[in-house]
Amino acid sequence: MSDLPVVNIGICGLGTVGQGVWKHITRSRAKFESRLGAKLVLKRASVRNLAKKRSVRVSKSRMSDDPMAVATDPSIQIVCELIGGTTVAKEVTLAALKLGKTVISANKALVCECGPEIFAAARENGGHYFFEASVAGGIPIIKALREGLVANRFGRIYGILNGTCNYIITRMEREGLSYPVILKEAKALGYAEADESLDVEGWDTAHKASILAYLAHGTWVPTKSMVVEGITKLSQADIQFAEESGYAIKLLAVITRDLDSDELAVSVAPTLLPRTKVLANVNEVYNGISVAGDVVGETVYIGRGAGQDATASAVISDIVDAIALLLRGNAPLPEPVEHQCPLCLPERIEGEYYLRMDVSDTPGVLAKISSVTAKYKVSIASLQQRPADKKDAASLILTTHRSNEKAIRATVKHLSRLACVLGEPLLLRIASFDD
Ligand SMILES: NC(=O)C1=CN([C@@H]2O[C@H](COP(=O)(O)OP(=O)(O)OC[C@H]3O[C@@H](n4cnc5c(N)ncnc54)[C@H](OP(=O)(O)O)[C@@H]3O)[C@@H](O)[C@H]2O)C=CC1
Ligand SMILES: N[C@@H](CCO)C(=O)O
Numbered sequence: 001m002s003d004l005p006v007v008n009i010g011i012c013g014l015g016t017v018g019q020g021v022w023k024h025i026t027r028s029r030a031k032f033e034s035r036l037g038a039k040l041v042l043k044r045a046s047v048r049n050l051a052k053k054r055s056v057r058v059s060k061s062r063m064s065d066d067p068m069a070v071a072t073d074p075s076i077q078i079v080c081e082l083i084g085g086t087t088v089a090k091e092v093t094l095a096a097l098k099l100g101k102t103v104i105s106a107n108k109a110l111v112c113e114c115g116p117e118i119f120a121a122a123r124e125n126g127g128h129y130f131f132e133a134s135v136a137g138g139i140p141i142i143k144a145l146r147e148g149l150v151a152n153r154f155g156r157i158y159g160i161l162n163g164t165c166n167y168i169i170t171r172m173e174r175e176g177l178s179y180p181v182i183l184k185e186a187k188a189l190g191y192a193e194a195d196e197s198l199d200v201e202g203w204d205t206a207h208k209a210s211i212l213a214y215l216a217h218g219t220w221v222p223t224k225s226m227v228v229e230g231i232t233k234l235s236q237a238d239i240q241f242a243e244e245s246g247y248a249i250k251l252l253a254v255i256t257r258d259l260d261s262d263e264l265a266v267s268v269a270p271t272l273l274p275r276t277k278v279l280a281n282v283n284e285v286y287n288g289i290s291v292a293g294d295v296v297g298e299t300v301y302i303g304r305g306a307g308q309d310a311t312a313s314a315v316i317s318d319i320v321d322a323i324a325l326l327l328r329g330n331a332p333l334p335e336p337v338e339h340q341c342p343l344c345l346p347e348r349i350e351g352e353y354y355l356r357m358d359v360s361d362t363p364g365v366l367a368k369i370s371s372v373t374a375k376y377k378v379s380i381a382s383l384q385q386r387p388a389d390k391k392d393a394a395s396l397i398l399t400t401h402r403s404n405e406k407a408i409r410a411t412v413k414h415l416s417r418l419a420c421v422l423g424e425p426l427l428l429r430i431a432s433f434d435d
Contacts, residue, residue: 008043012045013089017133046065074099076101078102097129108204111134130318145216154257157253164191189285221343247273247275358390358395366396
């Protein structure tokens with residue numbers, strides 16, 4: 001064994017994910033070494049606070065509070081960027097890539113915002129950039145799109161891509177708790193981002209959707225060209241309606257490409273999904289992705305979307321691929337073919353909608369509301385009135401026939417200005433995915 005080539009790995013960021021990677025490589029080193037024919041050395045790790053207690057044992061001599069020193073250490077061939085964010089993480093990534101190293105990342109915000117620059121730095125300097133853990137935690141969806149499904153064009157990809165939000169919604173459904181209470185737990189379990197608003201406001205899902213859209217279609221879709229909404233306004237009233245009506249509420253990313261016109265649309269929003277769909281039954285921290293290919297048909301992927309071990313599994317799979325490549329001379333890998341699909345403006349995205357609002361419980365209110373929906377040509381499919389928490393008020397739930405974002409947003413804006421509407425109406429999407 002001592003004659004094996006040595007591959008030195010540096011871990012920048014020894015938090016939730018970094019410690020998972022350290023733990024599992026340490027535990028299963030012999031398996032990886034015999035599979036790869038190389039000796040894996042966890043050479044150095046960096047953190048922000050050297051005094052913080054860690055769940056893995058790392059000797060002092062291997063620890064640093066300078067991620068750049070780890071990333072540029074000449075003895076290290078593979079750098080794992082597990083810091084997060086788009087500042088220090090970007091500097092460290094580019095510095096390592098410019099030295100021809102391979103960088104492995106779980107950082108979806110960075111890939112989404114700086115992907116082209118980072119990929120170019122890898123290409124131009126003979127290294128590689130791997131990011132399997134950046135989308136859907138432990139599910140190997142990037143490999144599936146890049147390799148297993150390469151024969152296909154993708155009309156629709158939709159998925160639950162944020163473990164924190166799915167965990168929160170599931171617990172709201174099962175235990176009737178409110179979202180801030182459950183968010184605390186999700187943080188303690190290591191699911192949430194350092195800035196948790198990225199999770200609950202939908203931005204983390206949008207970053208992941210952008211990466212999937214690029215891998216599937218070769219087009220970078222910036223988050224400003226998407227509809228992005230989070231889960232912070234969901235209440236028990238919405239969950240109850242969904243349950244009674246045969247739906248589950250999921251924060252869904254939907255990536256649609258019209259295979260005739262080529263137009264690409266991406267949205268992220270809490271959505272009523274029929275219980276008959278597999279993804280409606282994907283709960284807790286699990287993620288699920290449905291990929292419809294024109295050759296294969298629909299394929300569905302389910303697995304833990306966040307947390308130390310699931311994410312470490314994806315990072316280690318990249319490390320193993322990177323070592324196998326290194327040992328074979330680090331040849332370049334095929335990249336997605338760049339293709340600029342025209343982007344569908346967010347306001348043109350079509351669908352059916354759910355609107356919930358509290359109104360004063362007085363005569364003529366329904367007429368006022370229906371005059372607004374009529375003005376914007378939004379056709380009501382169903383209407384329910386339920387008791388509201390407030391005195392002399394009722395809670396109205398409307399569902400609509402097919403409309404579009406522009407019309408429904410104008411409707412919501414107008415409704416919220418009516419004196420009889422108490423507070424901002426809540427808007428959800430309704431998906432059938434039967435077409
Ligand atoms: N947690 C999860 O389930 C998943 C996370 N990811 C992604 O993985 C990455 C890491 O996430 P996670 O492990 O949860 O994050 P943590 O906050 O747990 O860990 C971040 C690590 O980076 C260090 N660090 C943070 N800022 C700096 C800085 N400015 N300079 C030097 N070191 C710094 C921290 O040091 P210290 O420990 O001293 O504070 C810590 O060791 C992120 O990109 C995240 O989006 C992806 C999939 C799942
Ligand atoms: N905060 C993210 C981590 C995994 O990317 C989530 O909850 O899905």
